[in-house]
Amino acid sequence: MLKERDVQKKGERYLEVDPWRIVEKGFHKEQAIVSESLFSLSNENIGIRGVFEETYTGASLQGAYLNGLYEEYFTDVSGYRGVSNRLCFMVNCPHALRLRILIDGEELDLEVSSIEDFRRELDFRTGLMTRVFVWKLRDGRATRVAFRRTVDMAHRERVHQQVELTPLNWSGTLSIQFLVVDEPIHKSRGKTYWKTESSGGAGYFRWLVSRTTQTRMPLFTGHAVFPEMDTMARPADAEKPWDLAFAVNVREGRPASFHRTWVAYSSRNPKESTQDVESRGTTLLRQTEGGFDAAARRTAQYWDSIWKDIDVVIEGDPVNQQGIRFSMFQLLQCYGGAIPGTNVGAKGLTGEAYNGNAFWDTETYCLPFYLFTNPRAARGLIEYRYATLPQALERAKALDCVGACFPIATLDGTESCTLWQHASLQFQPSTGVVFAIRHYTQVTGDTTLLEEKGLELCLQISRFLASRVQYSQKRGAYGYYGVMGPDEFQMMVNHNAYTNYMGKRSLEYTLEAVARVRGTHPAKVTTLLQRLGIGERELDSWKEIAEQMFIPYSAETKLFEQHMGYFDLPHVDIHDIPETDFPLYHSWSYDRVYRNDMIKQPDVLMFMFLYNGSFSREDKLANYEFYEPRTIHESSLSPSVHSILAIELGRYDEAYSFFKFATRIDLDNYNRNANEGLHTTALAAAWMNIVYGYGGLRSDGDKLLLNPVLPKEWKSLEFGVQVRGSIARVRMTPEKIDIRTVSGPAVQLTIWGADETVGPEGLVLPARVAG
């Protein structure tokens, strides 16, 4: 069913539509902060919003971040047991991209300066951001200003900047200052968290070492400035020792160009001495060398190698073509498995919202993307959980349970959500980890992760699930009481279908995994069980719980009840809610959100999507038809699940209407909050919507299924998936489906129900077109 508000949902499109780039023609000042988000660059280690290099006195959300570098804050919530009062947040870091450009005392500032021919671009093929315009002084003198920026994908501590100034109708002197932002302000908290501890440098190399005030994490911020081409310049005294100032003689028509490399180094280790940080940082800084083009080439090569295999090509729909590439580009910028111990933050490295924390959706929404594009990165996400297992064990204890309970929001593995109603009641992070281990092992065929880390994770999570479950004497069944499923509009309920179902499957998979690894490495399993103190009796008890888990399902209606009592909730017709009431959290009294049958995102459809092969078409249809009209989609993750299931059910128009916003949620700023940063996990959902939706990929069973359907709106769709070391590319047109491997051995796929072996020679099947 189409929702009135979806139909009315209007984007704010101000960028040019282009298949490979985002392009801003003319400076859209009113969108300045949104542009900063969209033009974000990152290499997984360093992230920088698309802020202007030069002074800008207009509205801005300045943001430079290092993955895993955070501050902490203690709330004043009263000290109930298990209620976390420590919130970790990604902190806005010192950086060395800031410039001041002055001509005879008149400073360049796009808020007040007169400019012409503004054009900003970010190219997904190269990772290069450029910005060009003509700056007109009050006296009529015109100067062409061109910036280029790239984050280095080969040297992840480096960010490169180039500034080129060309006097168009004058000659003389201009002043350019290369500054380090030493005490950046964290915008939402209104203060800086940095204190400079030492500084040094000489000539074109300058640096400082600073620390966060609470967590005491050290950071080296250095920069090296390389005057390029015929620029003749020597540094002059600047206000702060780490800044560099140049007075440059320029001649009409001749560009003066500078390349600067910013080096950011942090061990994130508060115990590392400032001296050691400085020593390691200066070594890295001294290894840098001039030549922006060479640096940009390295990164362009990186992106080229990525797109070659996994590019998604949509013919006949330039808007979604741009959208899906933007989505994949931004997702891969923030996480690609290069930096161990990192995860996918809700906003990646693009803003302060959600405090830079990673949430439960990593395993369910992001992992599939990596599983089929970069399995090593997928493995990294699970290894992140293993690395934070000690924190999860502690967390379970704080909840009067045993085993491992993974946090709903986290930076360092500890629970960073200070709202007990989420942190103490939501267990999808833990069941999500088991699902991810199962998913990874099944899709990649790589059993080493399971053997080395996954099984231990599964065992500890199962232990937690068994200690949190309760027995209903009335029903003679187990289940979870006092929980919240992923649907956060139904709080503190009993027998939530998602929690019970995922708990059951998690226990079952753990037992299956024990048996499987026992088959190949019996001693390993024995040692592990002994180390964890898990005996056969405990394993048997999990079996009993799984078997007797209450799943609220009616064979007659085929409906799962989202939780006990859900069907008795007062019905709200979501069409009757005025558009201005959204988002409801802002305009409704807090408690009012929770006492009707409206849901934020679909718990039932979610587990039917995750364990897709375990449910009949009739089940899916009944539950889709029941829950869809009750879903408000106030989570950016909700529409993709609906779209994928709608395609499976042949409801192509509905599917497309849900998909419509998927690839451009930030590009067209549908949720009106792209200024706060990008919806990183929703970008992953956009990919899933195409590949699981129109590609019909299903990866939850023993076989890999493909049921490709081309939407009637498109001329063709092509995508690539990595399958057990091979790359298979699928191309769908109104005439045919063409599947072939482009590298690696032949792969086994089940396409529209038929088991096929697909090799480089390819397989051509009749087309299926949606609608």
Place this chain on the structure above:
Amino acid sequence: MLKERDVQKKGERYLEVDPWRIVEKGFHKEQAIVSESLFSLSNENIGIRGVFEETYTGASLQGAYLNGLYEEYFTDVSGYRGVSNRLCFMVNCPHALRLRILIDGEELDLEVSSIEDFRRELDFRTGLMTRVFVWKLRDGRATRVAFRRTVDMAHRERVHQQVELTPLNWSGTLSIQFLVVDEPIHKSRGKTYWKTESSGGAGYFRWLVSRTTQTRMPLFTGHAVFPEMDTMARPADAEKPWDLAFAVNVREGRPASFHRTWVAYSSRNPKESTQDVESRGTTLLRQTEGGFDAAARRTAQYWDSIWKDIDVVIEGDPVNQQGIRFSMFQLLQCYGGAIPGTNVGAKGLTGEAYNGNAFWDTETYCLPFYLFTNPRAARGLIEYRYATLPQALERAKALDCVGACFPIATLDGTESCTLWQHASLQFQPSTGVVFAIRHYTQVTGDTTLLEEKGLELCLQISRFLASRVQYSQKRGAYGYYGVMGPDEFQMMVNHNAYTNYMGKRSLEYTLEAVARVRGTHPAKVTTLLQRLGIGERELDSWKEIAEQMFIPYSAETKLFEQHMGYFDLPHVDIHDIPETDFPLYHSWSYDRVYRNDMIKQPDVLMFMFLYNGSFSREDKLANYEFYEPRTIHESSLSPSVHSILAIELGRYDEAYSFFKFATRIDLDNYNRNANEGLHTTALAAAWMNIVYGYGGLRSDGDKLLLNPVLPKEWKSLEFGVQVRGSIARVRMTPEKIDIRTVSGPAVQLTIWGADETVGPEGLVLPARVAG
């Protein structure tokens, strides 16, 4: 059923048992802070904990409070709509009881000084606190030190202090300083909230004016020192201008005595200028005059007039005799209707715990005591709600409702509970107000409160109840979703029996009251309804809601289900919980408290007590038997309701075991937290336990019922109740029940089912003895 933990519940009795006093023989240093609570004095306006006058470097919770004088604090809870982030708390005020006493440089300090024959007493008949001991200097010189303290019941801005120093074996000079505590520290928050704005005085009269830092409430603190008897002393320079220091020549065997009056004046109005405060305060200060005995007499007369009518006399049980008088004395000290705009704080004026806020139990637990001992004070409690109606209207709006929603915790009428799970989900404060209006009107026969204020309150509350109720399509009935009843161990439930039942009765009473007042004052009702914009259609809708309110009751089992799904909750045998786990809020993970069938206090039994006449004996028995074993009594209000119902059901042993702790909850420190202040509302419950329990009083119907039963543990029980202007006293012995009026006209009572007219000549009935 007796609970293991109740049986084990051990008191810490260190005070002497005495029918009219609490007496501490020998200084119990380890109980110093508990004693401060027990020896609290108050005259409803000023409250002072039983802190020592002189320097005391031992553990102490210094506390001087003015009723209604508070500070505010803003928590950092995220800004959800309807979630209050402003907490008001009673603030520790400047006072003028502090002394320093020195002899040749050696200072009196009970933490270190050598003392003998310590005796402290608080007499309920006089309101006088005395403390006497012999102080021995290191060189052997001995001085008898005697303090007396009384808060003035005639001049409520005054507190009187007398200090008498008698050298027993020496003559010479001693130094005594009368200090003002100008910047008292609020202990739990660790800082002072006061800033002195001006000061003045000369000779024996000194003062200062200060303000709270946030709320800017002004306070005049003045004192006048009157040297008594043969003390020859003139003030010397002191450190601060408002302090007074004396060097006193004393002679062996001759007492040197001082009387000091502390005057505290506050309008609680931040807009009042410091000059005006000073002017009003000095006027009051100048009206004081020397003579401690005269001041003490005034207050003794006040108490005498109180006890005459309402004393409870228990023969054969000195422990409960002391307990009930202590309870009534402390309750009447904190509230007796003398200061308009005040309410009964959870701790009265005896400590910082609960922030000095009043809770919902005022109307249900305290009001009955006042209804039958001081109806004007009872009316004052309802008038407090009327005075804060504007805040309640605002609060309802914040919850997306209309009408009036009264706060769960408050000082100034605004919601002061910053935990949304209580403030947004509990509505018993509002239904409690309607219950109180009905109760007051029915018992007193005074219809003016209803006509002038009560009806408007009922209408606004009903409006709120009708706007918060929801319709269950499945049940074809109304009810409350997402609520918490008084039982705070079941959070965010649907169709809570208490909330639904009390909501239904509130709507019904409002409609009944409209009809009744219409009968006598039709124009008044028309005007009121017009002013509030309430038409017949709205009244009809309330009727429909009341008629169709879902009450979860099974005619078969006679059980009310505490909320939908309660019977499915996992059962916890409360006997299995280790004693060390209590209180559960401290030792259990927060969420764990909420997901089983254990309850903190009984919702179902509570409404069966409040609307006692509306339920059959069978209903009461079934629900008592079902809920009692599931009740943890983690509220100090819980046992009395159980005891009263157990007496009604003839379960006398159980009743007495519940009663056992009622009168001495603080005196014997059963809950181990009497140091934080007294359980004021539980003190009211103790009275209710005797008068409603053993007296068998029932006041919820048209007739006033008495079903007196003497517990077999007692020789006799006598109590007094004020009924429509008359005082009736009831005396029960094993032989007979003797009821007579001691003042006023004859009253109508239904005694053991028979309608009787009781006058001064009395009525003698055969005895009923429990057990």
